Each structure stands twice: as C-alpha cells, then as structure tokens.
Amino acid sequence: MDINSGYLDQNREKLLYDTDLKVLEEYQKEVSIEVTKTIEDLADETNLEINTESNSGMKKHETIQLEDGSVLEVIVSDVPVIEKTMMRASATYNYGSRSYSVKTRVKHILYPDGRTGLVTYYKIGKSGLTAESSSTVGTIGVFPLQISKSSKLTDKRAEKVGYDINAQGDYTLTWVGYNGIGLVSYDRTIISSVKLTKLTSTNASVSTSYKQYE
Numbered sequence: 001m002d003i004n005s006g007y008l009d010q011n012r013e014k015l016l017y018d019t020d021l022k023v024l025e026e027y028q029k030e031v032s033i034e035v036t037k038t039i040e041d042l043a044d045e046t047n048l049e050i051n052t053e054s055n056s057g058m059k060k061h062e063t064i065q066l067e068d069g070s071v072l073e074v075i076v077s078d079v080p081v082i083e084k085t086m087m088r089a090s091a092t093y094n095y096g097s098r099s100y101s102v103k104t105r106v107k108h109i110l111y112p113d114g115r116t117g118l119v120t121y122y123k124i125g126k127s128g129l130t131a132e133s134s135s136t137v138g139t140i141g142v143f144p145l146q147i148s149k150s151s152k153l154t155d156k157r158a159e160k161v162g163y164d165i166n167a168q169g170d171y172t173l174t175w176v177g178y179n180g181i182g183l184v185s186y187d188r189t190i191i192s193s194v195k196l197t198k199l200t201s202t203n204a205s206v207s208t209s210y211k212q213y214e
Contacts, residue, residue: 118169164195
C-alpha cells in the first residue's frame with residue numbers, strides 16, 4: 001500500500017487527533033533526537049571528494065532503520081551545472097559551476113517526517129570557491145506534516161586551501177490536526193560545507209560535508 005495514499009492520510013489525521021498531546025510531543029522528541037544522532041553518525045560516510053579534472057558527478061545514498069521501524073534516508077550529491085551556450089549546452093570543465101545537494105527523509109507509516117533538502121550552488125575558479133546561491137529544493141511535507149523552509153549563504157568565499165563555503169537551511173516541521181491547526185512543531189537546521197582541498201592553475205579539488213541540528 002502506498003504510504004502517501006488518501007486512505008492513510010485520513011487515518012493519520014484521526015490518529016493525531018485522538019492521541020494525547022503529551023504522548024505525541026514525547027514521541028516527536030524521541031524520534032527527532034534519534035534522527036539527528038543517526039544523521040550525524042552517517043555524516044562521515046556521506047562525505048564526497050571531488051576532483052574537477054574529471055568533471056564528474058558524485059552521489060551517495062545511505063539508509064538505516066530506526067528503533068521504531070522507520071527508515072532514514074540520506075542522499076548527497078555534487079554535480080557539474082550545465083551551462084547554456086549559444087550553440088549548445090555543455091558542462092564546464094576543470095573550473096566552473098557545481099551544485100552540492102543534501103537530502104534527508106524519514107519514512108514513517110503513521111507519522112510522516114517528510115523530506116528536507118538543501119542545495120548549495122557554487123563556482124570553482126583560479127581564485128578559489130565562490131558560493132552563488134542556495135535553495136531548499138527537495139523539501140516536501142507529507143500530510144499531516146507541514147514544512148516551512150528557508151535557506152541562505154553564510155560564507156561565500158574560500159580563496160585558500162583549507163577554507164570552505166557554507167549554506168544554511170532552516171526548517172520548521174509542524175504536525176497538523178483538524179482544520180489545519182498545528183499540534184506539535186519543532187525546528188531543524190542543516191549546514192552544508194564545501195571545502196577547497198587543492199587549487200592549481202588548471203584545476204581544483206573540493207570535499208563536501210554537512211551537519212544537522214535540532
């Protein structure tokens with residue numbers, strides 16, 4: 001059965017409405033703590049090392065089952081950005097634009113956690129790294145979960161090896177009951193990092209990582 005079906009939507013709403021608020025808050029708190037800890041445990045396994053000489057994309061996808069049977073997914077990727085020219089679209093080589101994406105999802109049966117996404121768009125050049133923009137693409141709230149989100153760049157330049165650029169995604173997750181009234185709400189923050197690890201006159205290397213906070 002599709003866990004996002006209308007049938008389960010109705011039953012989720014009824015379950016939320018019938019559940020004692022203190023019980024719901026305690027459950028949310030326990031799940032939130034476990035999700036954050038598990039994501040942090042997976043952080044080292046989802047770091048990416050990128051060498052621009054190959055101009056290739058990289059992706060890692062990790063899944064792990066939580067104590068209550070839910071499944072946590074963490075998907076990270078770093079890919080070259082296709083830049084349109086007058087005659088054709090082409091990926092830039094050695095230097096150029098790239099995007100680093102961090103997506104998390106918790107698959108619950110009755111209490112959906114939805115998905116959070118943070119994308120950092122940046123450019124590699126002879127002078128280092130420049131963060132150009134960020135977005136929360138990939139963020140989805142599955143009823144009865146609503147997610148408000150925003151993103152911003154917190155460090156835009158990395159001109160020396162060992163320095164990094166950063167973006168921040170802020171999310172407020174709210175479980176809603178009848179008439180859209182919020183029952184339980186909590187905040188989540190994702191910080192992305194793209195670090196310059198090598199810079200020569202013709203190419204560069206970077207490493208990517210992230211952290212999540214409640």
